[in-house]
């Protein structure tokens with residue numbers, strides 16, 4: 304999967320398929336509430352597995368059962384297709400716990 308920075312058009316198209324994600328400068332973010340703290344940690348655990356598989360890692364803020372994910376490709380200095388792929392996988396992990 305490419306670590307080349309996406310163009311503005313590619314970001315707009317990619318985000319159209321990820322309605323729960325918000326562009327924040329050179330990153331995309333999603334905040335979500337799990338049913339409980341253990342459920343939130345299970346989501347984080349599933350996301351950790353995915354991140355290792357993809358060799359692409361999110362910033363994660365955990366506050367009780369509220370999770371905030373920030374995706375960005377450090378090596379590219381912006382958004383790449385890996386961020387969109389990881390966002391879709393995080394959506395799946397959240398859906399599995401909802």
Ligand SMILES: C[C@H](O)[C@H](O)[C@H]1CNC2=NC(N)=NC(=O)C2=N1
Pocket residue numbers: 358359360361374375376377378379
């Ligand atoms: C060596 C390894 O491929 C890199 O350090 C990976 C690991 N995970 C990463 N995650 C993110 N979000 N950005 C990166 O540039 C990145 N680089």
